Amino acid sequence: MSIEMRYFKYHFWETRIRLVILCVLSVLYFSNMADYSDGILAVDYMVYAGFVLAVFVPIREFQMFNTRRNLDTWFSMPIDRWKMALVHLLNGALHIALTLLTGMLFVALHVSTSAAYYNLFQLVAYYLIMLALTLLAYGFFCFVFTQANSTTDGTLFIINYLFLPTVFYVFMDQYFENTPRVFYGIVTLMGTTSRGLQSVFWGDGRFSNSFWTAEFGTGSGSELFIVNLVLNVLICGAATVFMLRLFNRKHTEKVEDVSDSWFGFRTLIPVMAVLTITSPSGLAAYTFRIVFIYVAYVIYRKGVHLKRSDYCVIAVYAALLLMMACVSPADSSFSWLL
Amino acid sequence: MITVNCLSHWFGDKQVLDNLSLTVRDGEILGLIGVNGAGKSTFLRLISGVMTPTEGDVWYDGLPISKGETRKNMFFLPDDPFYEVGMNCRDLFNLYQTFYPGIQRDVFDDLIGFAGLPSRKPLSSFSKGMRRQAFSAIAFAIAPKYLLLDEAFDGLDPLARERFKGMVREQANRGCTIIISSHALKELDGFCDNYLVLSDKRFISPDHVAAKISSLVKFQVVFETEPTKVMFEALKLRHYQQNGRVVTLIAEGDEQIIRKRIDALQPILVDRLEIEPGEILIDTMEELTRGGGSL
Numbered sequence: 001m002s003i004e005m006r007y008f009k010y011h012f013w014e015t016r017i018r019l020v021i022l023c024v025l026s027v028l029y030f031s032n033m034a035d036y037s038d039g040i041l042a043v044d045y046m047v048y049a050g051f052v053l054a055v056f057v058p059i060r061e062f063q064m065f066n067t068r069r070n071l072d073t074w075f076s077m078p079i080d081r082w083k084m085a086l087v088h089l090l091n092g093a094l095h096i097a098l099t100l101l102t103g104m105l106f107v108a109l110h111v112s113t114s115a116a117y118y119n120l121f122q123l124v125a126y127y128l129i130m131l132a133l134t135l136l137a138y139g140f141f142c143f144v145f146t147q148a149n150s151t152t153d154g155t156l157f158i159i160n161y162l163f164l165p166t167v168f169y170v171f172m173d174q175y176f177e178n179t180p181r182v183f184y185g186i187v188t189l190m191g192t193t194s195r196g197l198q199s200v201f202w203g204d205g206r207f208s209n210s211f212w213t214a215e216f217g218t219g220s221g222s223e224l225f226i227v228n229l230v231l232n233v234l235i236c237g238a239a240t241v242f243m244l245r246l247f248n249r250k251h252t253e254k255v256e257d258v259s260d261s262w263f264g265f266r267t268l269i270p271v272m273a274v275l276t277i278t279s280p281s282g283l284a285a286y287t288f289r290i291v292f293i294y295v296a297y298v299i300y301r302k303g304v305h306l307k308r309s310d311y312c313v314i315a316v317y318a319a320l321l322l323m324m325a326c327v328s329p330a331d332s333s334f335s336w337l338l
Numbered sequence: 339m340i341t342v343n344c345l346s347h348w349f350g351d352k353q354v355l356d357n358l359s360l361t362v363r364d365g366e367i368l369g370l371i372g373v374n375g376a377g378k379s380t381f382l383r384l385i386s387g388v389m390t391p392t393e394g395d396v397w398y399d400g401l402p403i404s405k406g407e408t409r410k411n412m413f414f415l416p417d418d419p420f421y422e423v424g425m426n427c428r429d430l431f432n433l434y435q436t437f438y439p440g441i442q443r444d445v446f447d448d449l450i451g452f453a454g455l456p457s458r459k460p461l462s463s464f465s466k467g468m469r470r471q472a473f474s475a476i477a478f479a480i481a482p483k484y485l486l487l488d489e490a491f492d493g494l495d496p497l498a499r500e501r502f503k504g505m506v507r508e509q510a511n512r513g514c515t516i517i518i519s520s521h522a523l524k525e526l527d528g529f530c531d532n533y534l535v536l537s538d539k540r541f542i543s544p545d546h547v548a549a550k551i552s553s554l555v556k557f558q559v560v561f562e563t564e565p566t567k568v569m570f571e572a573l574k575l576r577h578y579q580q581n582g583r584v585v586t587l588i589a590e591g592d593e594q595i596i597r598k599r600i601d602a603l604q605p606i607l608v609d610r611l612e613i614e615p616g617e618i619l620i621d622t623m624e625e626l627t628r629g630g631g632s633l
Contacts, residue, residue, distance in 0.1 A: 003406070003437060010436040014422075073420035075388040076413075077437045080406035252389045253349055253380075 003079050008087045012094065018060060019095050022053070026103040031110075046126070049103060050134035053096045055158055058142040061092040063151045068255045075252060085247040089142055089240070093135055100131055136232060139240030146243050147261040149254050156299070157259075160268045164275075171275040258302055265300035269293065270313045277317075279324040286325070290318050339364055340385065340484060340515060345394030347384060354380055356539040358394070362517060364483075367510050369530030370519040376536045378519040379417060382488050385517070386414035398484060411483040413438070417492065419473050427457040427472050431479075438480045449475035449505075453498065466493035471502075478505050485509060487518040491525045503529055555593045559585045559600055560607040572599050588613065 029049060062085075064070050075081060104127040108120055144161050148154035260266055273293050280286035297310045342360040346353065354377050362368050372378045383389040385396045387403040401408040421430060427450055435441050450457055453471040461469055470493050477485060487506075491499055507529075510516055520526050526533065535542040554576060559565075561583045570578065570587065573596060577588035589596050600608055 006436045006439070010433070069416075069418050070420045072383065072388055072414070072416035072418075076386040076409060076416075078406050078409035078412075079437065083406065249390065252383065 004083045004087060007079060007084065008090065011087055011091050015060075015091060015095070019098060022095060022099040023102040026099045027106045030103045030106050046100070046103070046130050050096070050100060050130050051137065053099060054134050054137035054141055055162070057092040057095055057138060058145045058158070059151065059155060061088040062142065062146050063154070065146070065250070066149065066151050066154065066255055068252065071252045071255060080248070081250065082244045082248045085146070085244050089139070089244070092138060092142070096134055096138055097131055100127060100134065136236040139243070140236040143239035143243035144263065146247060146250075147263045148259040149257050150259065153259040153264065157264050157268070160272060164268075164272070167272065167275045171277075174278070258300065265296070269296045269300060270317075273313070273317050274320070277320060277324065280321050286321055289321060290314060293317055339399060340517070341397040341400075342385060343395050343397070345381075345384060345391050345396065347380060347389070348392045353539060355384070355391075358541055360534070360541070362515055364515050365510055365513045366532060367506065367516045367518065367530045369526035369533040370517055370536060371526065371533060372519075372521065372536035374521055377539065378521075378536055379488050381536060382414065382416075382486050382517065382519060386412065386486050388414065388416075410438075412486065413477050413480050413482040413484070414486040415473055415477050415488065415490065417489045419469075421461045421469070423462060424460050425462075426460050427455060427475075430461065430472060430476060434476050434480065438482075441476070441480045443479070445481070446475050446479035449478060452501075467495060467498060470494055471498055474502055474505070478509065481509065481512070481514070483514060485514055485516045487516065489520060490518050491520060499525070553590055554588055554613055555591075555596055556586070556588045556611040556613045557596070557600060558607075558609040558611055559587070559603075559605045561585070561603070561605050565603070569603055586611070 026049060030045065065074070074084065077084070104123060108123055111123075112120065141158050141161070144157045145154035148157050254260075273296075280289060293314055294306075297306050297314065298304055301307070301310065340360070340362040342358060345355060345358040347355040358381065370378050370381065380389070384391050385403065387396075387409055390404065396403040398408050398412060403409065403412075425433075431441070431443065431446055447457075450472065453468070453475070455464070455468055455472055455475075461472060464472065470490075474490075477487070485506075490502065490506075494502060506516055506518070510531075518526065518530065556577075564583050565580070565585060567578055567580070570585075570589075573587070573589040574591055575587055575589050577586075579586045597608070
C-alpha cells in the first residue's frame with residue numbers, strides 16, 4: 001500500500017469523530033427542517049446543509065497547516081506536499097458525501113414509511129446533483145482557505161468570497177442597467193430558485209416550486225444557467241487544481257504571519273471597498289467608511305503599522321468617496337461638504 | 339551522503355543564510371553549533387524539506403529533498419515537534435508508522451519502557467524532557483539513514499542525555515548520518531565527528547577552526563598563593579578559569595612566549611594541556627558573538 005493510501009486511512013480514522021458528529025447533526029437537521037407532508041422535499045434545507053459543509057470542512061481539513069510547529073513535522077514526512085493536500089481534500093469530500101448521504105437516507109426512510117408520495121429515484125438524483133455542487137464549492141473554498149497564513153484569515157477570506165458575487169451584482173445594478181447575470185457564484189447555483197441546478201432536472205418532477213419559472217437579467221434563465229454552471233465548474237475546478245499546485249510551494253516561514261496572497265486581503269480589501277462604494281450621506285458616514293477600511297487593513301497587517309501601498313488605497317478610496325459626494329445629484333449627500 | 343549546494347535563504351527582505359555548502363559523509367555525526375537566532379533551526383528545516391530554499395539545493399544520495407520519496411530515508415526531529423491534543427505514545431507510534439512502515443515496535447516499546455514513559459498517558463501531560471524522549475524513541479525505532487536533530491538535548495536530564503548520546507552513537511555505527519544542532523556547546527564536545535559553527539548567516543570554515551587551534555595554547559598553572567586575573571594581562575587570554583590557587587587558561591600567540599610570561603609569575607607547577615575541539619568552538623563563538631570575528 002502506498003504512503004498516500006496509508007495516510008488517507010490514518011487521517012480518515014483520526015477524523016472519524018468529526019464525521020459521526022456531522023452525520024448526527026445532519027439527521028437532526030433534516031428531521032427538524034424538512035417538510036414531507038405533501039411529498040415535496042424542502043430542498044432549500046439540503047442547499048443550506050451542503051453550503052455549510054462546503055465552508056466548514058475546508059477549515060477543519062486544512063487548519064493544521066496554519067501552525068508553523070505542525071509543519072516541521074508534516075512537511076518533513078516522506079510524502080509530497082500536494083499528495084498530502086490531496087489526502088485532506090479527498091477526506092473532506094468523503095465527509096461531505098457521507099454527511100449528505102446520511103441526511104438523504106434519513107429523508108428516504110422517513111418518506112418511505114409515511115403516506116407521502118415520493119419518487120426515490122428523484123431523491124437519489126437530487127442527492128448526486130447537490131453533492132456535485134457542494135463539492136465544487138468545497139474545492140473552491142479549500143483553495144481560498146489555503147491562501148491564508150492563519151485560520152482566522154482563511155475564514156475571513158471565505159466570508160469575503162461568499163459575498164463577492166452578490167456584492168458585484170449589487171454594484172452593477174446600481175450603475176449599469178440590465179446587467180446579464182452570467183456569474184452569480186456557486187452559492188446561487190446551489191439554490192432552489194430558477195438559477196439553481198435542480199430547476200433544470202426537475203422541470204416536471206415533484207419539485208414544482210423550484211422550476212425555472214423566473215427570468216432574470218437580459219437573457220432567458222436556462223441559457224444563463226448553463227453559462228453560470230460552466231463558469232462555476234471551470235472556476236472551482238481550476239481553483240482546486242491550483243490549490244494543490246500552490247500547496248507544493250507553500251512558504252512555511254510565512255505561516256502565522258501576514259496573509260499576503262493576491263487571492264486574499266491584498267486584493268479583496270480594495271475590490272470590496274470599490275464594489276460597496278456609495279455616496280456618503282454625511283461627514284459621519286464618510287469618516288466611518290474610511291475608518292472601516294483602515295480597520296480592514298489593520299486586520300490584514302495584524303497591527304496598526306500599515307504599508308505605504310495600504311495608505312495609498314485608503315487615500316484613493318477617500319478621494320473616490322469625496323468625488324462621489326461632489327458629483328452626486330443635489331441631495332443631502334452633498335450638503336455636508338458645504 | 340548529504341550534499342548542500344550554495345544554499346541561501348531570505349525571510350522577506352532579510353537574508354538569514356548565505357551561500358552555505360556542505361557535504362556530510364555516511365555515518366558521520368556532525369555538530370551544528372550557533373548562538374540563538376544564528377539560523378540552525380532554519381538550516382535544518384531547509385535540509386529536511388520543511389522549507390524550500392530561496393537559492394541552492396539539497397541532495398540525499400543524489401536525490402532532491404523536495405521529493406517525498408527522498409524523505410523516506412530521513413527523519414527530522416524538530417525542537418518542538420507536533421502532537422495532537424490527547425495523543426499518547428501509542429498514537430504517536432501509529433502516526434509515524436503510517437509514514438515509516440519499517441518502524442520497529444519492539445525498539446520503541448523498549449525505549450519507552452526504559453525511560454519509564456507511560457504509553458497511555460497524553461503527551462501533553464509529559465514534561466518537555468519526557469516528550470523529547472518519546473520522540474527520540476520514535477527516531478531510533480525508525481532507524482533512518484539520515485537523522486536530523488534540532489536542539490536534541492533540550493530538557494533531558496543528565497542520565498537521559500547520556501543514554502541519548504549512546505543511542506545516537508549506535509545509530510552512527512550502523513551507518514546513519516546524523517546532524518545535531520545545539521547552542522549548548524559542551525553537550526556536543528567530544529561527541530561529534532565534525533563541527534560546524536553557524537554565525538552571521540555563514541558557516542565558519544574548518545580551516546578557520548584549524549588555524550584557531552594552532553594559534554591557541556592551554557595551560558593549567560598552580561601558584562603558592564591565590565592569584566588574580568590581572569596578573570595575566572600580559573597574555574592574550576581566550577579563556578580563564580580559576581579554582582583557588584589553580585588557574586586553567588587558553589591564550590593566543592606563540593607558545594614559548596606565553597610559557598615565558600607564565601614562568602615569570604613564578605608558579606609552582608605549569609602543565610600544558612590539549613585543547614578539545616569544543617573549546618575552540620566556544621572561543622570562536624564567543625569572539626563572533628562579541629562581533630570581533632569575521633570569516
